[in-house]
Amino acid sequence: MNNNFEPKIVAFCCHYCAYAAADLAGSGRLQYPPNIRIIRSPCTGRLEIDFFMKAFEAGADGVLVAGCEEGSCHFKEGNYLAKRRVNTTKQLLLEAGLEPERLRMVNVSAASSQKFVEYVRDMVETVAKLGPTRNKKTTTKEKTGAI
Amino acid sequence: MIVAERKTIPEMVEILKPHKKILVLGCGTCVTVCLSGGEREVSIISSALRIASRIQGLNFEIAELTIERQCDNIFIEQAAEAIQKADAVLSTACGAGVQAIAERYPQKPVYAGLNTTFLGILEERGVWTEKCAACGACVLHKYGGICPITRCAKRMMNGPCGGSREERCEVRKDRPCAWQLIFKRLKDINQLERLKEIEPAKNWNSSLSGGPRMLIREDHKI
Ligand code: SF4
Ligand code: SF4
Numbered sequence: 001m002n003n004n005f006e007p008k009i010v011a012f013c014c015h016y017c018a019y020a021a022a023d024l025a026g027s028g029r030l031q032y033p034p035n036i037r038i039i040r041s042p043c044t045g046r047l048e049i050d051f052f053m054k055a056f057e058a059g060a061d062g063v064l065v066a067g068c069e070e071g072s073c074h075f076k077e078g079n080y081l082a083k084r085r086v087n088t089t090k091q092l093l094l095e096a097g098l099e100p101e102r103l104r105m106v107n108v109s110a111a112s113s114q115k116f117v118e119y120v121r122d123m124v125e126t127v128a129k130l131g132p133t134r135n136k137k138t139t140t141k142e143k144t145g146a147i
Numbered sequence: 148m149i150v151a152e153r154k155t156i157p158e159m160v161e162i163l164k165p166h167k168k169i170l171v172l173g174c175g176t177c178v179t180v181c182l183s184g185g186e187r188e189v190s191i192i193s194s195a196l197r198i199a200s201r202i203q204g205l206n207f208e209i210a211e212l213t214i215e216r217q218c219d220n221i222f223i224e225q226a227a228e229a230i231q232k233a234d235a236v237l238s239t240a241c242g243a244g245v246q247a248i249a250e251r252y253p254q255k256p257v258y259a260g261l262n263t264t265f266l267g268i269l270e271e272r273g274v275w276t277e278k279c280a281a282c283g284a285c286v287l288h289k290y291g292g293i294c295p296i297t298r299c300a301k302r303m304m305n306g307p308c309g310g311s312r313e314e315r316c317e318v319r320k321d322r323p324c325a326w327q328l329i330f331k332r333l334k335d336i337n338q339l340e341r342l343k344e345i346e347p348a349k350n351w352n353s354s355l356s357g358g359p360r361m362l363i364r365e366d367h368k369i
Contacts (some may be wrong), residue, residue, distance in 0.1 A: 053194035095156035097202040098197040
């Protein structure tokens with residue numbers, strides 16, 4: 001493990017729970033590691049396998065998906081859809097050669113700012129232990145995207 | 148529709164290893180509907196290949212494109228430029244689409260990114276089932292619309308094998324016994340009498356066993 005390694009983690013947060021919890025953590029002056037970059041999503045059910053893969057492709061060391069607690073999705077089943085997509089993506093990561101532990105889904109309510117902070121800390125710790133992603137952009141100019 | 152499944156990323160990497168500039172070419176028809184080779188899957192597969200390539204130091208340059216139908220020359224034309232630029236094509240169409248591209252570009256290596264599995268339907272969200280084996284001489288009218296060739300594991304044409312348990316097939320316990328379904332359906336439509344007719348041994352000449360098939364429509368030829 002590289003001691004100076006500061007993981008870059010993309011956190012997809014549901015507007016109705018985790019994003020509000022992150023906001024509440026801020027208002028409550030709760031501290032958490034600055035390694036995460038939050039992307040607000042209308043529901044974790046909006047998140048697709050492709051979004052997670054694109055984050056990893058772009059060099060993310062980890063991806064955290066934070067949705068509502070099971071049974072309390074604002075859109076009824078979005079977080080269950082996300083859970084299955086996260087599991088499918090883990091398989092893809094494994095096939096591509098990345099550790100599936102770099103992707104994690106957690107469930108938090110809008111009021112659980114403390115829990116959100118703990119989840120972020122735990123994720124940062126996990127990814128820090130894994131070390132930097134082996135998906136390092138090559139120096140040669142790479143062509144990506146549609147033609 | 149034609150149903151297909153993605154090959155694993157290591158399988159694709161192994162196939163593509165000798166090449167650098169790779170076009171992942173999707174198809175917007177059957178494989179889009181069965182969620183294995185449409186635009187979205189092309190994007191996912193391409194990301195996975197780029198990651199695998201960087202990890203293994205393969206220097207793949209992956210381009211993506213999805214056309215409406217790969218089994219149709221009219222649409223293949225739209226991919227001409229992208230195919231020309233690539234060293235090799237990884238097609239995520241069914242086997243017919245892959246071969247259509249390969250025939251059109253004789254100098255270009257074209258590979259299958261999917262395993263084409265069967266002709267079937269979307270049974271429920273996320274579940275596809277096989278319904279037809281394209282035998283070339285359809286007998287559905289005799290069996291209440293349930294195909295014994297495709298849906299009975301033993302292809303029994305004159306009644307059940309006798310091994311089914313609780314309406315399940317003895318070969319595939321996760322699938323219903325086709326003969327149970329045939330019996331129920333014929334009863335529902337008052338055609339149980341049909342089962343008294345003995346179906347002679349099937350002539351498989353019209354199936355793939357008779358060699359690759361073709362359809363010629365003189366009225367449409369020019
Ligand atoms: S009888 Fe032949 S053509 Fe008809 S559904 Fe079965 S396999 Fe398909
Ligand atoms: S149990 Fe039914 S479906 Fe299965 S092989 Fe026997 S007759 Fe065919």
